[in-house]
Amino acid sequence: MASFVPSSAETVEDQRLYTEERLVEVACLDCLASVRVKKNSEHQTSVQWSTEGRSHCQEFQRRGTGPGRRDLHKPCPRMMASIDDAVRAGDVPIGAYDGY
Amino acid sequence: MTDTRTLDQGNAPIRFARGWHCLGLAEDFRDGKPHPIEGFGTKLVVWADSQGELKVLDGFCRHMGGDLTQGEVKGDNIACPFHDWRWGGDGKCKEIPYARRVPLRARTQRYETAVRNGQLLIWNDPEGSAADHDLLPPELPDVMTDKYTPWSWHVKEINGSHCRELIDNVADMAHFYYVHFAFPTSFRNIFEGHTATQFMESKGRPDKGDGGYSGEDSMLRSEATYYGPSYMINWLEVDYKGFVTEVILINCHIPTGPESFRLQYGISVRKPEGLDEKSVDYIAEAYTKSFGDGFLQDVAIWENKVAVQNPLLCEEDGPVYQLRRWYEQFYTDVADIKPEMTDRFEFEVDTTKANEYWHAEVAENLARMAADGEHAHH
């Protein structure tokens, strides 16, 4: 059943623009996981995981998945370090096009 | 062709979210009476059976439509005021005192219940699945013991807005400055599975008086997670002039219609050690009032804004589109949930640029206030 139906095709295009555009693949330096990253500025980072990438992350595996675990929300420090490296290497362009 | 941007108001969903929804404090329903609760486009009836277990049914009797909320609890069942049909918490009619047999088809809509942290939750699913207890919010250690103040519980009816407006707040960094009068100094989001989390550190604006999140002397560390579509636990550390208090804020709602919902919030404060009862109550009351005011600041916006399917974002904005993509899973048949709705997404907002601007604006406001003050004196 449909919900929150956009009434124009441009809205569907906006949804794609903001969620999918400009994502750059970054691989973890320590494990097989990879993510897609976007940086609108020096200090702003979006990290899109996939089900597969998530299943490869050693850090997340180690934490387990018990319900109510508050540390599940913490990012993986190895992946964060890998992203920082990729940014320093110039692999992740910094800056937005018109807000996205 | 014009390059004017149009607002796509879209169409609100005709279904209500799948998941656990909180109806209020469990104790309030245990007085032996039936209780009416508006929800999911109808009226529900809530009562406690002889064991004190809470039961929830659609409020309208399947016989001739009598209002069960005006009936009576008889034994374990709710009895209709019209012809005394007795309905059990499992949704089946158990007895019709004037008839030899109960029709086999005498089954009504029931909602499975669970009690968490002293609150009654019910499972809603338009597809009619069995309740998923793994998706319940976690138990809060020590809450409901004498280490915390009892829940201070409040209810506010919101008309003319879909409850997604409330959810949007999770990703909305800038509104904390404009609506809640606080500088967000650090802001993160994580969406994954059925949870959506916001981490925020903020400092109150000195140009706005106390109340809500404002006031120069207040600093806040906030970690807030939605467990499913409607129930958020917000762990707060409030630092007021160096005095740190731990506050737990529950922010939950039930949709009442396609464009209305009932907002509920509950506050429990960790009792600071070495403080007498009276001071503890005073602190709890003060935080209840200030977070209550915070909600009212949002309500004023919602009551006047329009729905927007195509928000136009700037680069400092939070991930509203990703948040809504996450929220969509609760309005989709389970078989149609797309991986990207539940895949982990992490976001960190750069608050440096925004804060440079905001600090300059506040300094200007303070200077103007000082000048006005001088005028008033001369």
Ligand code: FES
């Ligand atoms: S309508 Fe309820 S018993 Fe007849």
Ligand SMILES: [Fe+2]
């Ligand atoms: Fe808000």
